Amino acid sequence: MKKVLFVSIVLLLATFIMAQTTIVFWHHESPAHRVAAFQKAVELFQQEYPDIKVVQQVVPWGDAWTKTLAAIDAGTTPDFQFSLPELTITAYQADAIIPLDNIINEIDEKYDFVDSQLEPYMIDGNYWGIPIWTMPMVLIYRPSILEEYLGTSEPPKNWNELLLAAQEITLKSAAEGEKIYGIGLTAGNNLCTQEQVYTVMANVGVELFDEDGNLTFDSPETLRAVEFYKDLFKFSPPGATGWAWGEIEMNFSAGKIAMMPYFGGLQKRFYDMGNYDLDGAPQPFPIDGQRGSLTYPNDIHIFKSAREKGHLDEVYKFIRFIMRPEINAIFTAQTEPGSFVPITVEAQESDAYWNDPIISQFEHLNRVIVNEINYGKLYGFETGSAVNLAIGGISGGNLLAEMIQNVVTGKYTVEKAVSETTEKMREFIEE
């Protein structure tokens, strides 16, 4: 009797396991709470679809490019992965992913994508990545520092005010021996610097390419933005020429920096420390300029290997599932509150997002952030879709960061740095 029971259980399990499909995805968000949030969403999905097993694998951002290329080369890609426009372009150029127009149209009708966040994934007439969340930059600041040195908690609204405020905080605090810096800007050789530089560039309408993909970087607008960055940089802490995200975040958290164009992702740390001295404002722009900022949409692209293995249905099910506003909130509010922001109008209005404890603690800041998406752009994608695929290498080669380094270290004048960078971009495009 026992034996029969045992055998039948084994058989039952066997059929169950055989009927189950396993889909594997990569993402690049390695901190413990982000991994836990991904796992939570995965488990909710598996409850609803017991016949599908989903496996998350974490590949840190620093390794994402090498691993993606190696896996494409060797045919060991996962079914899909989380990505950025540049990485999706790389995967597209390596002929490794499939177009996603159908699923995008379906989700768009249901939840309404913010158009500007979808367009960077349009390459040669098709969409190759489906945006899941986006990352807008705003002016993050410490209200208490503004209060102490400017006598107001009103953040600056335009470039002049920003420059003056940064200067005043830096000089006043130095006079008191406190050494707090008005602005946090980086000039390290990395993506962090490029993101900040571009935020400033977006305020005067810098475009890397025109609609036909021609290089239009060497413009008066670019000169103006770089000049302003250079001026503002004087009130950034010493050593910022060697900074990346880690250093600027530590300095801001330690109270060394009053304001910085940055993502909203410090909320969780402040919340955990019980420090609520954190707010944000729209990125200041010159009076004759335009409201604008950087937004970095994050997407999923699906590898051809998923189609070959017959996993497409399961992957689409998963994508539909995570785009439901209440599930999408797990990928935004719980994965990195303030940094990862809903990308569909439905999700932006959902209670699941706004009722999250951290999101609601910093509600003003988060309203600012969500609103800023409407003014957001990404370098190389100013006119909408991916018009020049060289942007992948231009971004990966840190050309914008290198330009800023050459300026703030005094190696080149602004004019020389911009024209040299344009030249490098041109060389790169021609190859």
Place this chain on the structure above:
Amino acid sequence: MTKEIMRKIIVLVVLAIMIFPFFWIISSSFKSFKEIMTMDPSVFPKDPTTAHYHSLFSIRNPSKDFPANIMNSIIVGISTGIISIFISVLGAYSLARFPFKGSATFSKMLLVVYVLPGIPLLLPIYDLLARIRLVDTLPGLILVYTAINSPFAVWLLRSFFEAVPIELEEAARVDGASGLRAFYSITLPLCASGIVTAFMFVFVSTWGEYTLAQLIITEGAKKTVPLGLATYMTDQYIEWGPLLAATTLIVVPVLIFFLPLSKYFISGLSAGALKE
């Protein structure tokens, strides 16, 4: 006497410089996040906490599993050590006992091969492992580490075998022992310190290796220590607490393995390098 005190003071200063960063890691691993993020850093934690250590062992999931990282690194280190010693002993014995024209140059070339640049070999190595279906497996990683470390081990061990007089082996054979028996009962024990040295060298070099490991291993449960540590320092969110706690802990097994053997290591290296 005063000379000796001066000397000890200088030694302590040198030692302080050499191990201060590690001391800083240990000390900060007991600081709360708030205290780590301060503009006024202190040498000792003001309000010590073991929370970061707890989190290493309590937050375990298939993608992030620090105890598994340590186990994997130990498995990889020991397996690589054993396998590379095995094949290196064969190779070194061959070079010592059956030299051919140019074998001295050959063994030097092994050393050069040992340090050929790693970066451009990344894609081809991955491609190769994929073909033999060893991508994302510990055996794959062990294979690559063995290939990379063996040339050095051969080079190191060769001089040990050369130092054992061939007459000893021949005498054993006259007494009726087979060639193999003579080898492992006479020659091998005489080379013990060399073998320990080579093993430790290989172990330590696998313990900290990052670039190849990140390429070959993807699955969280198979990650080695450096990969596990890297998951604490993503671009925009450095988990200082767990990172520092984990670093403190990973040095412990190495010291446990290393310190008792360091005597052999020192004498082994001197023998190996000096006989060259």
Place this chain on the structure above:
Amino acid sequence: MRSRFKGFLLLTPVLSLVALITILPIVNMIYNSLLKTQFGFGKGEFIGLSNYVKLFNDEVFVGAVGKSFIWTLENLLIQLTIPLLIALLLNKQTKFYRVTKSLILIPWVLPMVVISIVWRWLLEPNIGFVNHLITNMGFEPVNFMGSLNLTFHVLVLINSWHFIPFGTILMLAALSTVPQSLYDAAKVDGAGSFKQFIYITFPLIGKIIWFVGLLAFMWSFNTFDLIWLTTQGGPSNATMTLPTYIYKLAFKMYDAGRSSAAAFISTLILIGVGVLYFTLLSPKSDTEVKQP
């Protein structure tokens, strides 16, 4: 004849592994260096030597070659002298020195991923502990990681700091082989400790210095993790050495062909300097061919 076959047989495992994991990929790399190929796979267009021509016209590449040499030289200088000095200091057998010899190994066993981020933190001008000490002494904070002139040398120091324990252990090992009787004899002859070092110690440990130099050269020339994880070659390419350049070209700018060409040149340099080192600087006994 039989023994020659046996010898070859015993060498087979290590040779085949080296062929598989090192030689084969290098052949692949040389082939790629003649192609115009983005990712190093798929169809590339054969373009002969133009990748090489472009490299020599690229001032960043030429700069990287030069920086690699300076990088290696600076590292060599430090990694040969400091370990020797520390070893001379520690060459005693009391418990105090034995414990010190063990503790000093710690930097060597720390993974590079940790080393780079912890040093970045310690040296940060505003919140780092080292600069905290500097400002407490009344000086201005030093921009260690973002300076055109300084950062390169700071990275040399960190890299050397990592290597010094291993070098010290080697030097100590060598020192332990110098017979005490020689020093005693020298003392009788009235030689001071400096003279003792020059005439007794140095000649006897020459070989180990040669060996430490070899390892230091080869490891330093290939340093990648430390530079990539701290500066990514910046600021303004001030720390862009060959390995960093090769990585950036291949995996950030997707020029696998040109990256392979740079890598091949780097391989040639390594082999070339290696051969020179062996032939010109080898200790004498090393050239003997031992016959059983």
